[in-house]
Amino acid sequence: MSRQFMKGNDAIVVGALQAGCRAYYGYPITPASEIAHAASLHFPALGGTFIQAESEVAAINMVYGTAGMGIRTMTASSSPGFSLKQEGMSYLAGAELPCVVVNIQRGGPGLGNIAPEQADYFQVVKGGGHGNYRLITLAPNCAQEMCDLTSKAFDLADKWRNPACILADGFIGQMMEPVEVPEAKEIPFDHSDWCVRGDAETHKNLVSSIVLEPEDLEAHNFKLHKKYLEIQESEVLFEDYKTEDADLVVVAYGITSRVVYSTIDQARELGLKVGLLRPITLWPFPSEKLAELAADGTKKFLSVELSTGQMIEDVKLAVNGKCPVELYGRCGGVVPGGEELIQRYEEIMNGKPISDGGVR
Amino acid sequence: MKTTTKATAFYNVFERKGGPHKETTHYCPGCGHGNVHKMIAEAMDDLGINDKTVFVSPVGCSVFGYYYFDCGNFQAAHGRAPAVATGIKRANPDSVVISYQGDGDLAAIGTAETLHAANRGENITVFFVNNAIYGMTGGQMAPTTLIEQKTATTPRGRVESEHGNPIKMAEIISTLPAATYVERVAIGNSKHIMKARKAIRKALKNQVENRGYSFVEILSVCPTGWKMDSPDARDWLTDQMIEAFPLGVYKDESSEREDGWYRDVKPFVPAELNKYFGVNAEADVAPVDLKKDLFCKFAGFGGQGILTMGLFLAQIGMRADHNVSWIPAYGPEMRGGTANCSVNVSNKRIGTPLVERPNVMVAMNLPSLEMFEKDVVDGGVILVDSGIVDKTPDTDRLDVVMIPATEIADEVGTPKVANVVMLGAMIAATDAYSLDFVSETLKVVVKKKNLIDMNLAALQRGYDFVKNGS
Incomplete structure (x- = not known):
């Protein structure tokens, strides 16, 4: 196996190409630009397409064009750029086009800064564009997963005819780690029944999100809804580290899950029975697992995120009032340290209010 | 508009159009x-x-x-x-x-x-x-x-x-x-x-x-x-x-412009991709023991090769089949006149890539020493470029190496290899890997092949400085 040392952002491009992605459309933005750099190097070298689009809006619509041809395609950006793509995301979801979109989150709102944050959770997981739709959302926390989950995102997108999102943060994008490049294999999906390839076989097909008659549009929405329910039932991924006997279950994804992971054994040495539940899919969210952990009402839960509290809403919905759910959030590029977190674990487990009210 | 004779590029009946009149268009009378x-x-x-x-x-x-x-x-x-x-x-x-x-x-x-x-x-x-x-x-x-x-x-x-x-x-x-x-x-x-x-x-x-x-x-x-x-x-x-x-x-x-604007693309051929990324290539791994996990903070001025030094160490660890991570200063750490990076080398799965409490620290300028010395764990190794930094860290608490890395690099040929002098000294001070193993790995990871000899000389000098005091 080929093990290469690479940035998380570069690993995304490798994972995409190995999954059969043939066209990349993007616009420069820190801290996601390395993805475009790597794509501009590799896609043309392999007979694929790279276009630096005139805008994020154009990039996502180029994705719409290529995805509608039944060909694997992607775009990547960071928070402000991802906001600009929302119109296109809604059209892609409405027209049921498989593709992969990447958001390497940075600090907001507005221009914010270029440091990592996790404050686009609502935008990505709850909507962002108009209308009833969902994005399959994967949250890698290392360079290997940046590669592997990007490949997986293409499979999920094809399987469900739905856009899939890689939601990472500036740290996971900038960090370098060894990556085992996965083997490229034939794509086991055939889109001839709906895609438009510009050939005789598909020339009766239509790629569209317009459904004029109210009853028809309602039926379309119900069909999408049914699909989303099926995805929720079958595609949840998470990592469980010592939650079984934990008194405190910490929920974290991306860079914060790495920091939390480092604290679990340290906290246990101090007598604090802590575990980590890391959602790998943010949508569908591992609600069932959390509900199971909360069922007997004896545990406490803590959401650690680089926001003022977004994922915590899904944790609360899953826990459904059975156990207390607390928040510890940092923003603007500040990442909590391990010692800082362990102090919060102690406070929660001793029934004290979290310093600074949980959000500093 | 009632359509009577139609081009074959039109549908005969407009099935996609709702309502009863599927042979007329939706356009207003007189529309262009x-x-x-x-x-x-x-x-x-x-x-x-x-x-x-x-x-x-x-x-x-x-x-x-x-x-x-x-x-x-x-x-x-x-x-x-x-x-x-x-x-x-x-x-x-x-x-x-x-x-x-x-x-x-x-x-x-x-x-x-x-x-x-x-x-x-x-x-x-x-x-x-x-x-x-x-x-x-x-x-x-x-x-x-x-x-x-x-x-x-x-x-x-x-x-x-x-x-x-x-x-x-x-x-x-x-x-x-x-x-x-x-x-x-x-x-x-x-x-x-x-x-x-x-x-x-x-x-x-x-x-x-x-x-x-x-x-x-x-x-x-x-x-x-x-x-x-x-x-x-x-x-x-x-x-x-x-x-x-x-x-x-x-x-x-x-x-x-005949045929001048055809932009050819190739279909996905898995075997070509696998070849391009060397998926089936033999991995260059030479497992060796790691006596102690390294949690490193390397810091100095931009241009001193601090980030590259971290990359070298991470790749040495990777070749030795250890878990590694490298991350440059990012966010609030970017302020204060210090370019720095965190490197983890561990036998265990690496949690946070951010090194909060380093057990190995390299300081190649004064602001870096002042910013990070306090974070180094008791008994940790701290290496300071003594030709640049006019201050000695706390020798009671830390294992201190004062080395004129930039001056030694000058003697080797260019101050640009001060980072590799420092790497040699770090390897010697921590006994993390053998000098031979590090030399072999540098031959692979140094990109400019004409600079390999100078890098190896710098590595040796740094190593010798710690081991032999010269």
């Missing part, structure tokens, strides 16, 4: 879209391209183009048709892609997409139906609305000082070097229509022959939006619109 659709369909028939044509319908009255054209169809977001067309054409350069747009779509909300598709010389055909008004949304001002023309949003008429002027897209696009063919035609009378038919055919033929980007602006009528009957509308087009938008060929390099 019917004429333009007909000319396009006939050109498609003539060129025999029905199967490979992909028609992109925008937002506007022509949003339902897919009701009528018997070819591959895309419906696109408002103004985005040229970007969608780009994504289609690049995916299959053998398709024939038509971006059919109205004035609001092409010249207002989609101006950027319009200009940049033309500027890239996309091998597509753009039909721009300019009727000087927004039809679908109820007769508002278009970017091409004439001065003094009354619309739902210019009830007192369009005024230059308030609304600007009608925008001339054919003229603008003709200034772009990559555009091949730009012409403005009209459908006011039968003479116009003959010219329009020719232009439409040529714009499609250009694409089939890979001659690049063709743009045909068609001055059309909107009797409903203009609040006129059909004959008056045709007269108004002929008398008023053509004055504002002169007809003619604005650019034509068709004859010089």
